[in-house]
Amino acid sequence: MQTTVRPAAGIAGNKDFLPLLGTDHIEFYVGNARQAAHYYKTAFGFRSLAYAGPETGSKDKVSYVIRQQKIILVLTTPLRPDNEIADHIYRHGDGVKALALRVDDARDAWQQTTRRGAESFLEPTGLKDDRGVIKLSGIRTYGDTVHLFVERQYYHGIFLPGFVKWEPGYQPSETGLLHVDHCVGNVGWNGMNRWVGFYENVMGFKNILSFDDKDISTEYSALMSKVMSNGNGYVKFPINEPAEGKRKSQVEEFLDYYGGEGVQHIAVATNDIVATVRRLQFRGVEFLQVPHTYYDDLKKRVGDIDEDIEALAELGILVDRDEEGYLLQIFTKPVEDRPTLFFEIIQRKGARSFGKGNFKALFEAIEREQALRGNL
Ligand code: FE2
Numbered sequence: 001m002q003t004t005v006r007p008a009a010g011i012a013g014n015k016d017f018l019p020l021l022g023t024d025h026i027e028f029y030v031g032n033a034r035q036a037a038h039y040y041k042t043a044f045g046f047r048s049l050a051y052a053g054p055e056t057g058s059k060d061k062v063s064y065v066i067r068q069q070k071i072i073l074v075l076t077t078p079l080r081p082d083n084e085i086a087d088h089i090y091r092h093g094d095g096v097k098a099l100a101l102r103v104d105d106a107r108d109a110w111q112q113t114t115r116r117g118a119e120s121f122l123e124p125t126g127l128k129d130d131r132g133v134i135k136l137s138g139i140r141t142y143g144d145t146v147h148l149f150v151e152r153q154y155y156h157g158i159f160l161p162g163f164v165k166w167e168p169g170y171q172p173s174e175t176g177l178l179h180v181d182h183c184v185g186n187v188g189w190n191g192m193n194r195w196v197g198f199y200e201n202v203m204g205f206k207n208i209l210s211f212d213d214k215d216i217s218t219e220y221s222a223l224m225s226k227v228m229s230n231g232n233g234y235v236k237f238p239i240n241e242p243a244e245g246k247r248k249s250q251v252e253e254f255l256d257y258y259g260g261e262g263v264q265h266i267a268v269a270t271n272d273i274v275a276t277v278r279r280l281q282f283r284g285v286e287f288l289q290v291p292h293t294y295y296d297d298l299k300k301r302v303g304d305i306d307e308d309i310e311a312l313a314e315l316g317i318l319v320d321r322d323e324e325g326y327l328l329q330i331f332t333k334p335v336e337d338r339p340t341l342f343f344e345i346i347q348r349k350g351a352r353s354f355g356k357g358n359f360k361a362l363f364e365a366i367e368r369e370q371a372l373r374g375n376l
Pocket of ligand 1: 182184267344354
């Protein structure tokens, strides 16, 4: 079972009309941002960075910004019931609102994408304070999710104008998480082509990898997945669609509980997955577990690896190899009560693929949880 990642755009004179510098931040709309920030700090090792709320002139919402290395999460809660953020939480529960991308020119990013058919979420806007100026714009993607374009080369403040430094006494240690590797969206039945087309035509991404329901099916359920990548490969958005199986697809369960399409998981990279997962487990993060038999033929399947297989088995870390190298990965259980958003921890050792060899073991683990919830 060989997996090769096709090169993305930006090749052979194809000018990338939407050059992206990477993920700027991810904003969640949550029911209680103060407590969510505490959870991500305590459990995942994020540290307080910035705050905006009534004390800083934000009358209707509060936002806590937390950071670990290059990963910045913004946790936002409305202070009153009748507004778009409250409606979002009522419908979706806690979830990702914005996948914000760093650009050199937020106005151009907005013009290039809206000209190609994107629906505007935020017209190009300048935000200013004594530390400089940030330019922001935004477009809508699947469900109620949006992409913000953030231009920050003329800004020297802590996060965005309107935010102050958040420096509490409580700053737990980091767990080794480094940067966002990819963010996966779940879309509805027959939604795949529409959203693959959106990322290709509106954002200039390329489909670098596809999995059909034969690749991703268990005895009971199935899904399809296509990985979309921008030109330089810094931003990767796999898209999942449910497929017909004997029982309910995990993507369908997500759609039911999230109340529509949305971000299914955020994959974050580490350089030492064994140490990172040990710390996360100690701090209370719960992971999906595969049966111990997964490790019986691991060496035969992936060949020689640097890590101690016993340590991987003890922690439940999965391994897969492609033509370029191998990767190690593990998935958390959902991080809120609805069976919706979860995190993936990934360490890449040459491999640029997504762990196709683990799909079956992984999805069986997901289905065991689904069955416990009565949804399989
Ligand atoms: Fe993933």
